[in-house]
Amino acid sequence: MAPPLPLILLLMIQGVYSDDGWGVTYSPLHICALRDSTVTINCSYKYPTRYKITEVFWTNTDSSDPPNLSKDSKYSERIQYLGDKQHDCSVRLTDVRHTDSHEYYFRFTTHIESGKWIGRPGVTLDVTDLQVESEGERVMEGHSVTLTCESRCSLTDTSTFIWFRNTQTLNDTNKKLILPSVRRENAGDYSCAVQGHKLTSPPRRLNVIYPPDDPVISISSSGVIVEGDSVNLTCSSESNPPVHNYSWFKEETSVGSGNIYIISNIKSDHSGEYKCKTENELGQNNSTVTLNVLYPPRNVSASISSSGVIVEGDSVTLTCSSESNPPANISWFKEEAFVGSGNIYIISNIRSDHSGQYKCKTENYLGQNNSTVTLNVLYPPRNVSASISSSGVIVEGDSVTLTCSSESNPPANISWFKEETFVGSGNIYIISNIRSDHSGQYKCKTENELGQNNSTVTLNVLYPPRNVSASISSSGVIVEGDSVNLTCSSESNPPANISWFKEEAFVGSGNIYIISNIRSDLSGQYKCKAINNHGHKYSAVTLNVLYHPRNVTASISSSGVIVEGDSVNLTCSSESNPPANISWFKEETFVGSGNIYIISNIRSDHSGQYKCKTENYLGQNNSTVTLNVLYPPRNVSASISSSGVIVEGDSVTLTCSSESNPPANISWFKEETFVGSGNIFIISNIRSDHSGQYKCKTENYLGQNNSTVTLNVLYPPRNVSTSISSSGVIVEGDSVNLTCSSESNPPVHIYSWFKENQTSSVGSGQTFIISNFNSSLSGWFYCVPQNEVGSQRSASVSITVKGGGNVLHVVAGVTAGCGGLIFILIVVFVWKCKHRPDDIRHAQDDIYSTVTNRVLETESRDSEEILYATVRFLRFKDVKTSEETEDVYENPTLQQHDASERSDVHMMEDQSVIYSTLKYK
Template sequence: VLMYLKMAPRLDLIVLLMISGALGNEWSLNYSQEKLCALKGSTVVLRATYTHPTDVTVERVFWVIDPVKGRNLTDLRNDSSYSGRVEYLEGEQNHFSLRLRDVKKSDKHNYCCRIITNEDKERYLGYPGVILRVTDLQLIAPAEVTEGESVILTCKTTCSLTDPTFIWYKNTHDLTTNTFKSNKLHLQRVSSEDAGSYNCAVRGSEHLPSPAHNLSVRYPPKSVSVSISHSGERVEDNPVNLTCSSDANPPVENYTWFKENESSPVGSGQILIMTMNYTISKISSEDNEKYKCMCSNEVGHQNSTSVTLNVLYPPKNVSVSISSSGEKVEGTSVTLTCSSDSNPPVENYTWFKENETSPVGSGQSYRALQSGLYYCEVQNKLGSERSAAVSITITDAGDRRIIQMKVTISLFGEEVGKVLLNLTCSSDSNPPVENYTWFKENEASPVGSGQSYRALQSGLYYCEAQNKLGSERSAAVSITITDPPKNISVSISLSGEIVEGSSVNLTCSCDANPPVETYTWFNETSSVGKGITFTISKVRSEDSGKYKCMCSNKVGHQNSTSVTLNI
C-alpha cells in the first residue's frame, strides 16, 4: 500500500560531502524533507533532486544509510535487511526517490543519496540526508472508569506524523463521523454502553491500527428483575424459587429480598454468580405476598419491581355464622352463612343437616326452617373442607309452609340490524322480592339490576331474586346476539396493471353473525356473479369498471365500497 505523504515546504538543504575531487558550483542535491516520521508497517517515499555539471555523466544514483567516512557505502538494494522492500523511482529533471515498504522500527536511520559519475574523482554524497523515525500507535487511556465520569483516549506516537487525521474504532466499528486533527477522543459522561474495545488509526493507514484497548465502565445494578420458578400453578406445600437477575459492573455483591411494604429483609446473601435464589421449601397461604429484591455492588444499588407470589390452596378456616331474619312469616327462619379462606375461590357451597344423607341446600347462604345441627361444605378445584356443625332451634313451631322461590327468564324485543333481548326475572315468594340482580357467567360483578335487563352481548345470563328471608338464583339461559354483515371489503389478486388475457380474482371478505349465506357481485349496477370469489379467467377491455360485492345473512345485507378494475 502506497502512502502519499503531504510534502512539507522544500528545505533546500544543500550539504555535500566530497569523497574525492573538487566540488563544482553546478552541483546541488536537495531533499524534500529533513526529517520524516513513518508508521511501522507503512510505505514511505524519500525524495531527492540533484543537478550536476554538464561535463560529467551520472552513471549511477542510489541510497545509503548512516554513511561514515572511510567505510564502503552499500546500496540499500543490496542490504539483506531491506530485501524486497526497496524501490528506486527516477523521474524527469533528475528526481530520484526511495520507496521503502513495510517500514520497521529497525529502519530508523539517516538516509542519503549517493551519486556516481564517469569520473572516479567525481563521486558525491548528499549529507546530512533524511532522518527517518519510525513509530507505532499506542492508545493511552484508563482501563476502568465509573459511569457518569468523562474520559480521554489518546492516540500516542513517538514522533510527529505529517498532518495526520485520526480515526477511532469501538469493537471494530468506525466511530468517526468527523475527521479528528487531534489525537484525543473525549467521552463525556460515560455509560455502560461506552464499554468496549477501542483502537485508533491514521487516515490512509487504516490497516495499521493501534493495539486494542479495553475500556471497562463501572456502573450500579440496572435492569433488575425477579422471576418465579414453575410458571404454572403454585400449589401449597410445594417448593418455589424466586430468582433475582441484574446487569452490573462490577458484579452484584449482595442480593436482599423484601416483602412489599415491609422494611426488614426476608433473605439476603452473597453469591458468586449473577443470580440469587430466595427459596421457600413449602409455600403456604401466608406466602401470598408481593416480593422484590435489591441488588448492590460497590458503585450503588437498585430495586426490582415487585412480583406477586400467588399460592393456591384448598378451602380452610370454614365456619358458619347465624343471623335471625327478625321477622316471623309463616314460621320463624334463620339464615346461615358459610365463610372460608380459599384460593382459587370456592366453586360450590353445600349445606347438610346432621343425620340426613342428602344435602339440604346450596349457595353461600341457607335459610333454616327446622331445628337441628347444620354444617356447610365448601369446594374448589384443589379440595373441599367442612365447617363445624352449629345448633339451630326454631322457637315458634307455627305453620312453616313456605312458598319456594321460582325464578324464570323471558325473552322479547328486536331492533333493525341487531337483536336486543330483554330478560325478565319472575319469582314466587312471600314476602315479595326486594331486589333483582343480573349476572353473566364467568364475570364476578353483577351486570345489571331490576326485574328486567337488556342483553347486548352473547353469553349465559342468570338472575338472583332476594327478599327478607333469603335469595335464590335462576338457571342460566344462553343468549346469542346476531349482527348483519359489516366491515366488507374487496381485494384483487393482481396488483398494478392488469394485462388483457390474464386471469384475475376478486375476493369479498366481511364480518357477520350468523355467517354470510350469499355473496353477490356487481359491475356498476349489474349483477355478474355469486360466491366469495369472482373470477375472470381471461380479462378483456370490456371488463374494465367498478366492482363491488354484497354480503347477506339472515339478519340483513351490506355492500362493499367499489374497486376499479383497469384493464
C-alpha cells in the first residue's frame, strides 16, 4: 500500500511561504522557569491576508497531528491562551512542573484545508528547582563563608532572591549570601527562594565550629549541701565540636575526670574550691566553683537557772545552746505557744500559770532541733467543775459518768457526795444501769495541802412509758348501737402522749377514746400507744364482733420470679369471725385446701390464675393470684425472608423466633460482630460484603440460646480487566493471548471477546488466543464476562502490529542526493496535478517505481523522511483535483485509517506542480 503524500506538502509549504506572508515568532526561544511558577510565552504569527484563521492552539509535539494542550488533562487547568485569531499567539502556563520541560509550538489553521502552519523550531521550556551551594559545611567562627542559590538553568527573568535561616527571612536579596565573619548564631539550615515565587530550596546545613567557652559548673543541689549527701558537680561548656576532655581539680590537685564529678557521703572537709578544665580539638578553657557543706542544728540543750523549786513571785531564767551552720535562730514555746526568742528567756515575778513545759526550738534553713525543760509552780485547787458525760438526756438503764475537773499543784484529792452523803472518790464517778431513784444533786470536793474547792451538778433520769394499760367501760359483750369508752393509763418521764389505733390504723388521741353507736365493722383489736422522747409502749384491747370473711388476699411465697423446677407456696389470708375454711381452685378446678397450697417441681403448664375461697357460716369471699412460670429461651430459629437467591441491591429481612418467659432480648451478630437487635434485622441495598454467617442470640436473665443462618449475596462480574501476554511490541506472525479477569458470585461461566466497532463476538473463553497475528487484525479488543446474575464489559486494549522489515529496509537506503531529486520530481508532480488529473493515476505507479529504484541504489539514510512521505502520498490513487482531495479527506474510512498520518499535512490550493512533475517525467 503506497503511503500518502501530504507530509511532503507541509515541508514544502514551510520552505515556500516562510518569506511570503507565513511565519511564527517567539520571544524568547528559551525559558528557564522555577517549578510551581507561572510562565508567559510572547508569540506573534502572520499569514497571507486572503486567509481566515479558523483554529489556533499550542502543542508540545512536532507531529502530523499534534495534540491541543488545552484539551490535555495535564494542561487544561493550567494553560491560558492570551492571544487572538489575528496576530497575537501569546500563552500563559501556571504551576509549571518538571514534566513540563519540553519544546512548545504554536499551530494555526485557516479556512482552506491546505492553509495550516506550525511554528518550528518551538520555544524550549526548562523547569528547575533551587539548591543552596557552599564551599563546605564546616566553618570556623570568625571566618567568612559564601552561600549560593543555584538552579539547573539560568532563570529567564531578572530575579530578586530571598534567603532563610531556620525558616526565618534574612535581609539579603542577592544570589550569593556572604557571611564575612561567621558567628555561632549563624549556624543553621539555610534555604533560598525567588521573590514572587512560592518555591523554596531544600535546606543546607551550615556548621560553625569554635573552641570551648568558659565552662559553667553546676551543683546537683540548689547549693544547700548537708553532710552525708551525695553531690554531683556538673561541668558544661559550649563548643563545636563538643568537648572531648573534662578534668577536675581541688586546690590544684587532680581529683577526677568526665563532665560529672561525684562526691558520695559528703563531709565538711570536702568544702573548698573546685576547678573544671574543658578541651576540644580547637582549644581549652576552665572555670571554678566553691563547695560549702552546711548542717542543721545539733547538740541542743535547754536548762533552768533555778534548782527546780519555784514559787510564785520568783524570777526564772531559761537558757538554750546549740551547734549549727549557718547559726540557728532560737525560739521559745510553752505548750506549742510562742513566748520569746533568743538563747535566754527570762520570766520575772512568776505565777502559777507559768507552770508547764518550755521548748527551745533551734532552726536554720537546713533543719531544726529542739530541747525541753519543765517549769513547776505550786497552787491550791481552783476552777473546779463537775459535769455529766451525757448532754443531760439520761434514760433508765444508761451508764452515766460524773466528772470533776480542777486546777491545782500538787494535784487535789476528789470526793463525791449526793445530798451530803458520800458516794465515791476520784475525779470520775460512774453509775451503771441508772434508775429513776438516782436522780438528785451531786457534789465533787477537791482538796490539797494548800486548800479546797467544790462544784455541784444535778442528775435527772428520764424513762419511757411503762405499765401501760387499756380498759373498756363495757363488760366485753358489745352489740351494735352501744357507746364504748376506752381508757389508757401509763407511767413515764417526761409525761407520755397517748394515741389510739385499730389494727395499726390511727383512730384518735388522748387517754380516753369514745366510740358512740358502735357497729360490727368497728370490731377488732384496739390499742393505746404511750410515747415520749425516750420510747413508747402499747396496750391491747379487743372488741369482738362476728363477721363473714373479708380482706381476703392470695399471695405467692416467691418474689414473683418463678423458674421451672422451683417449689412455690401459695398463701391465702383473710379476716373473719369466726375463722373461715379455705379452698384452692385453678380455673374453677379444685386443687387443694388450707391457707397454704404447695406446688413442688413447678412446670410451665402450672402457669395460670389460682383462687383461694374463704368461708364461714356468715358468708364467703375470694381472692385470686396469677402464677407466672419463667424459663430461658428455647426452640430458637433464624430464617431469611428471601428464597435464598439474593442479589446485590436487594432488601433482605432476617427473622429470629424463640420461646421464653420473660420474652428474650434478641441480638444479631455477623462472625461474632454485633450488627443489630430485635427479632427482625433488615439489610437494605445489600452488598457482597454482607455475605456470611449471621447468628441471632436470644437472651433473658435466665439464660440464652442461639441460631445461625448463612447469607449468600450474588453479584454480576465487576473489576473486569483485559491483559495481553505480550509486552505490547507485536510483529506479524506472533501469537497473542488476551486474558480476561473479574470478580463475581457465582463464578463467570461465559467469556465473550469483541473488537471495537463490530457487533458480533470474535472469540470466547477466559483466554482468547489469536494465532499468526497480522496488521489486518490490529485494533481495540475487550471482553464481556457473564454469570447468571449479569455481565460487565472490560476496558478496551489496543493491539498494533509493528511494520514489516521490507519497507523499513527500503526507507533506510535513501541518500541525500537522491532525496533532492525525488523532492523536485514530487514538487513538479504536485503542481501539475490540477491541470492533468487524468494522468495522475497512470503516473503514480511509475513515480513510485522510479523513487524505489533510486532508493535501492544508495546506502545513505539522509532522505528517509522524504521517501517515506512520498510513499504515503502515492497511496491516494484516486486524487484528481483539490476538491477531490478535500472529498478524500472527508471520507470517514480514510480518516479512521490514516488520521495519524494526514492530520497535519498542508494541502495546497494550487496543485499545478503535480502537472509539471508529470511533464518533466
